[in-house]
Amino acid sequence: MNLRERLTRLRYNKLPDHLLGELLSKSWADNLVPFVFLVVVVAAFGILLPGFFAPSSLLDTTRQLGEFLIVVLGLTIVIIGGGIDLSVGSIFALGAFAALCVIYIAEGPAWLAFLAALGAGALFGALNGFLVGYLRLRAFLTTLVTLIIGRSIYDILITTWGTRIQSSPVWNDTFDHIGTGAIWGQPISALIALGFALAAHIVMSRSRIGWHFTAVGGARRSAFNVGINVRRTIFLTYVVSGAACGIAGFLFAARLSGVGPGTGLGLELAALTAAVVGGNSLGGGRGSIAKGLMGAIIVLLITNGLIRMGAGTGTSQLIVGLLLAAAIVLDVRWLKNRHKVLSEVYVAPLHHAMQPAQSALPGSGTAYALNNTLASAQAIALGTVEGPEDVILDAADNLYAGTRHGEIVRWFAPDYTRSEVFAHIGGFPLGLAMARDGEIVSCVGAMGLYGVAKDGKVKELSTETQRSLLSVVDDARLRDPNDCDIGPDGRIWFTDSTTRYDAHDWALDSIESRPTGRLLVHDPKTGKTRTVLRNLRYANGVCLSHDGQSLLIAESWACSVHRYWIAGPKEGQLEPVIRDMPGYPDNINRASDGTYWMAWLGMRTPSFDLALRHPAMRKRMTRNLPQDDWLFPNINTGGVVKFDETGAIVGTLGDLGGAAHPMVTSMREHKGWLYVGGILNNRIGRIRLPDADPNWTSWNSYWGGRA
Amino acid sequence: MPSNRPLLRIFTQETIVLLMAVVLFAGFAVALDGFTAPANLLNIVRSVSVLGILAAGMGIVVIGRGIDLSMVSIMVVTVAIQLQLLQAGWSLWSATAIVAVITVGLGLMNGFMVAYAGVSALFATLASSAFVFGFVRSQILTQDVIYIPETAGSLLWLGKARLFDLPLDVIVFLAVVLIALVLLRWSRPGRFLYLMGDNFQAARTMGIPVRPLIVASFVASAVLAWLAGIASAVSLQSMNTRLVNSALLYDVVLVVVIGGIGLSGGKGGMRNVVVGALLIGILLNGMTILNLPNIHQNLIKALILLGAIILDGQLNPRDEQTSQQGDI
Structure with a gap:
């Protein structure tokens, strides 16, 4: 610099x-x-009029x-x-x-x-x-x-x-x-x-x-x-x-x-x-x-x-x-x-220098190089679902996803052609997780953390955390709850991406690039919610590690993944896992082979990286141009990345044509298949994973079959 | 209200008011001595003319769905300045030219506040009324009543001038009504004014220059207020600034509403002004002959105005679904 x-x-x-x-x-x-x-x-009359503050004068006034x-x-x-x-x-x-x-x-x-x-x-x-x-x-x-x-x-x-x-x-x-x-x-x-x-x-x-x-x-x-x-x-x-x-x-x-x-x-x-x-x-x-x-x-x-x-x-x-x-x-x-x-005044961009990233171009020879696997994904609910940010499956292989209409829809196994509205919550249900008893926990954008029992009954879990002392905006409210996961003790860890913007204005947060995202934890036993980490650049996906000792947290606008220890000798520590990825990470979920799936909601571009180093330019842009002409991060293309505990990239999936899955916000592995969702997509995709354990389910991985 | 039955169609507010005026006239003629004497009839017409000129200006603004509460203030202030300038030795022409500029400026000020700043006409003109009078009275004028100086002989002569045996202010009133009638009926801006008053959004959408039109209507009302002030000053040979605190403004609104120019805009015309002015003129004259004190007259006029507004509200009901928020 x-x-x-x-x-x-x-x-x-x-x-x-x-x-x-x-x-x-x-x-x-x-x-x-x-x-x-x-x-x-x-003040003016106090100066201009002698005796203005005299008791008799004040009494009369x-x-x-x-x-x-x-x-x-x-x-x-x-x-x-x-x-x-x-x-x-x-x-x-x-x-x-x-x-x-x-x-x-x-x-x-x-x-x-x-x-x-x-x-x-x-x-x-x-x-x-x-x-x-x-x-x-x-x-x-x-x-x-x-x-x-x-x-x-x-x-x-x-x-x-x-x-x-x-x-x-x-x-x-x-x-x-x-x-x-x-x-x-x-x-x-x-x-x-x-x-x-x-x-x-x-x-x-x-x-x-x-x-x-x-x-x-x-x-x-x-x-x-x-x-x-x-x-x-x-x-x-x-x-x-x-x-x-x-x-x-x-x-x-x-x-x-x-x-x-x-x-x-x-x-x-x-x-x-x-x-x-x-x-x-x-x-x-x-x-x-x-x-x-x-x-x-x-x-x-x-x-x-x-x-x-x-x-x-x-x-x-x-x-x-x-x-x-x-x-x-x-x-x-x-x-x-x-x-x-x-x-005009609200967007206040920061200077943020992103470090150079490895290329994700197909054939570039790097670990990130995308392929065209997702282009051939089988489409589920094509044209009938709007905005399945996250997907999850239950023990009977039924598929669930939130939609932008504030509903959680259920598609029935085995062919997923029949569906029903499982629960109506409101807001925009984003990240999903399944508790030991089969209850679906959802981060609902613009509302908070909600639970949906197996009979479809909706329960509010948390809509606020403690207010920080010096913040001007009311950061007690959960503004943009994004993804959640459940620890072995039943505590729900979840992210609130930004305190500055409402859920539907999430793209504005990228232009500002101000780290206001948070990691929170909700304890169902006490009903209390606590803020654990602050100052994350759009805190997004969160996933409990396979050993249950730590959480993996995706920081979207920083293109990095962190590990936060929730148990063991390093409890309370935050350490980096992946830095300077070429894509903006979204949800993270477990894979059957002991590694992790991570969604990329978009790809970095040299132009936006440059813009991030010029806050004055972005400020002028937001003030002088209509929103349609603003420079946003590229969210028209993304993919899925697989990484191991050390943060090494072990595989990628992409859709180079962009017809089926241009941007991906989540994916869930279930019995040898990978189900793919996207917040702007009109379908849920699934691809067969040839090398995966055909009996592995996410719920089993978390709760070990103990009902 | 328009009806399919031809007999009912005759009973518009205008004809009702005209009938009332005739009945009232006949009643006073029978009951009051000297009511029909030529001198008194001239009195009626004369007392109506200043009111009528003001009402013509108000009518133009109201047709465009506005209202001008600053008319009396502008009338008093412009004429007072003019007379003050004459007293200070200015020539009639230069004083008139300066005041013409001021008058147009005041109209522009009102118009800009309404058309470009988006302030409701009621509040804009209420504020400008207080401000204009307050400013001129405290900064420029030295006394409450300002007389036409002896040096301005031509103005004094105008007060005594007669045309076809009619005083000049009556002629001016008739001329104003005639010109306004022609402009409203047959000129393009006049027709546009009706369209704008009838449906502002539609007029704007179809490309009528609504903002300049609003400004123009306020300039017209300011100029007519000045004219009314001159007419009043030459007949009384002075201008009393305390007129601002009188009920004259309400008489003007009364004439417009009684005559049948709906306050929701787009309706009525100069005929309604004449009819309304006649009724009010007969009423005022009769009450004066009956020797009713001024405060009782005010009460009666206010009650009539209230009745007229209630009637107006029933005839032109406000639509709950389309009425604008904050349209008070």
Whole structure:
């Protein structure tokens, strides 16, 4: 390696580029922009306004925040439910008026005033909910009209009763205390708002109705199809919003002990801006209470801060309009391009220098030289099976294979023309192994480790392992379980190929070439799964050695095979067996003569080997080209390799024409035949092995005939 | 709703509204003294003309399945700037030229946000309405009400000018309606606008330049808002920026919806604007003669608008299977 390549290696292998994509793919990543904005706003006003952080100033701000926040949170819930409520300003004013009427005209207690405000708000919200939810009117225009109706009613009421409220001699201590008092140095209204926020958060994130709100907002038709009462759910969002405005109006009335003609005017625009600036998507389904909270603080701080800096009439409209437009444009663009940005940023290739390999060309004279044996394989289930990644046979010679439809299909001996769906698991069943009692254990891509009993009953064995401390992606989930084998003690050893990509995106992992594959072990006795090895370049096939002391593990993108000792003096050690093969290894299985079969899912090419040493080029490729034009490893040709305990190659099988078995992902020897599967193939092949033991079966080799 | 029975086919929303206008007119004529006096009739037409010009602009946007909530804001702001420039001693022509550029710019801004940034028209124009007014009021204007300066004699003269005994704003309204009618009916962009409003995806697929068309419709509504502002300013000799907070915008939406231009787009035309404007004009005039306070008038108008929206929702129901997610 020259200096330049060393620098490249340093740059791409030491800097954690992959973290950016992993952070962006987190669902909380949407909160980052509003959060950073909030910090900037607080910092900016802290510097620009002297005394911004003084206790008296903060107290005043939080008091206003209390009322505003409750309104914003109500609106947030409506927005998450896929609607919008522009009448919040009017409901707020009517709620405040109702509270004042109870206190100053009916001379009632404070709790009754609270109930009156809440009831008035909820009632008005129910009107909105009826119109939008049950009559299915357009939320925006409808609530715009109810905004005017509410405002007109309020104006009429205030001209009739306003003077009586202002001149009332009633003095209600509780009411005033709620408005201007404080507990633990915090204004009561802020504490109420905090309690409201907490309750709303729990309801939205933990309760059935909260999930229904999100479901209806996210996909109305799907929500209807799964049986959610969509109309009632929408109705309820408006009732909640109305009630929230009522509470906020009550707090406002208690703080000022009066209302004017301008109460709540323009509140709808400020609240809407707050909800959207916080990151709640208009159109529903994406949003949270935390986002509403951030938005409310941002908008209140900016408008209050500007007023204190002495800005004139119209400034708050200027700012709110600008913020609203910017936030909506950002939201629309982000929603539209999120997956594009993610897919561009997510792939973070590493520098990986592959060592030169021996040729596998026919007639090259090397041990790897492929022949044309597989071309003449007998085809089983030709054209009726899709994606038999792995194959296995039982004591009655029946053949099993997983398919891309998430099924394990059984073909009946002796001619394998009749078949049935043995079990439906889902996902994509990949590697198979057979336990002592005949149970089939399968690594199901995108799901986990599953067991299928002899009667076809599916049992989940494991879908997670322990979370590592510092990983950003959730590596507790099994993302791409690939192959498994069972130890003499019944423990199931299996590989999870990558923590970075979903099972169907496995080819992207080859472009990145980042070692994130793992070897795991599941103990059926305790039901626990443990991560044994990490940092494998696409951990793939795993096979228990003939003596049961060690495992052979194929590392696909490193083109090597390792031995991991699970018993004996070397227990826990990892040692290399084969290095720098010309093909990408897949599953490994035992052969009858004490050696091992290994599948090659593809062949190395000089071009891709070169590309692996140029991570910048691969990065540009993934960003600038459509996926169809990317340089992938060659998976159009492969083969089967046989090797012994020392790693020496003792034989190969290939299909040079590529018509029958271009790529091979697994093979299983059974009674003198070799059964061949391929994840992209439309058949299972079998060839007779002339020199093999005609009575040898894999199950016997593992369990020695002891049932 | 279209029906096979010819008798029912006559009862479209347009004819119903026209009938209501006639009935209301007859009722007021009998019940109210002086309602049918020529001066009052002129009043009705006059009060309708500014509203009608605005409604024509709104109608164009709504036909293309949009809505422009920034019309009143644009109307106030453009005329206010123009008058402020005149007060600062600019000539009428240069002030008009500058404001024309600003007006087109505002329309372009709305159009780009909707067509190219993909923001829903409701939110785009709601935001731009607040921003435009907030910006101009806080940065450019010094007071709430701006009067036409004495130096701008030609503008003052326009307010008093009469053509066929009709005030100029009525003439402008009729001219706007006539031009818009011709354009919508017989010009290519006009027909495309209907297609786009009727089925946006289909229009886009068949190669109609939908994005430029959206931008054009918002520019048209901005220009008409400016025109309405001029018409209002020359008759009142001033522009009151507090108009932004009034219910004028809702009156405009009311005229469009009542007249029968469905909010789902692709329906109606300038005839509906005239009919809707007449009904609202008669209603407002009658309520004013009845001496109803403004806030009661607002309540009545809002209730009528709510009824119209409910009716619109029943006549043009939203299809659950094809309605877009987030179409609020």
